[in-house]
Amino acid sequence: MNERELVLIADGAEAISNAFSKVFGTDHNIVMCWFHMRKCVEKNLYLVEDEASDDEIMNDIETLQLSKNKKIFDITTRLFLKKWKNQERFIQYLSSEWLESKNGWYKGLAMYVPSTNNALEATNRVIKDEDTLRERLVLSRFTVVLFSIVNKWSKERNPTLINSKKFEYQPLIALSHWTDAYNWVKLNKEVISIFNGDTTIYYVPAGEKITITDKEIKRYET
Template sequence: MCWFHMRKNVEKNLYLVEDKALHGDIMNDIETLQLSTNKNIFDIATRLFLKKWKNEDKFLRYFSNEWLNSKNGWFEGLATHVPNTNNALEVTNRVIKDEDILRERLVLSGFTVVLYSIVNKWSKERNPTLINSKKFEHQPLITLSAWTHAYNWVKLNKDVVSICNSETTMHYLLAGEETRITDKEIKRYENCTFNSFGHVQVCLLQYMA
């Protein structure tokens, strides 16, 4: 589930909340839900989210039916180490529709001919021997700003607590400027002892696992 598209769809349905002043707070809370690092935290956080906004019946009915009861695979911890959006894939899809099939519905035999043409064109465009070839990046480009932020973060010299389980190792550290994390804080995070949605926000934004 693409987080970007999920977010856009939710924004389109915020009209179900009559008080426009609440729209920003609701979206901020949904962005917090998206940060859930596993299914257990996501389930607890969503229950507290629904409790917090229980007076917004129309919106919660839409949100529950559309994004909790069925398409609920939009939180970060569902699939780690993979992108949470598919924007790059969507761009490629649009290019194929606009430039190659001209948004026509093709029969399989006709699409096969077009497919061979697309592969041939893309192969030539990315031929490294050509002067104007499209460069295929083998590594992500890291900006100077990102390097600077990373360097400053490393200088904080944060404590990292590693806990090994049967097949995985979890690494815990505090976000922000804090450098030390206690066993009590780790246990509170692991046990998901959240008293309110506000507590969920503090934990998800403060602790990283």
């Protein structure tokens, strides 16, 4: 990957972000892991005075996350804040934690890259559970452990072994996903594609609607 295309996906830890910026500069996007952000927001839903609004608030935040660029994110954020302005305690939390800082959790900040660092976190957990045993090791001891990890993983992934862990070069699609896709195709929804330079944008009617109008597309674009 070209260095200019570098993107950091992290969980908001300042040490990680600061280290990345120091090494690669501040011209690269830093994506806030959507999974971590969502979990943190869910834990603070107790700040919402009306518990019945929890699901709707989270649905709105999920919509914000799908913003395809900063302009749309800023507009939808203003609408969100206006809609829920009566939930002062929650809005204050969301604004200070996820809008004024660490606000790189919307999709359009870095298209075509993962929205979470869950895959890396899964590997991190294996290292903690099986190798460091969740201890803070001194550098000399940690170096020894690292060599042990590399040796073990290399043997586990040796393709000549019968029970080796295979590296997947393409995603495995579960039967349930094929079934969902088949049922969706049967809905016979209209799909409109619009070419914009080297990008193709697809528009699909939401809900039970089958078609989408030019007026609706223009309203979305503006």
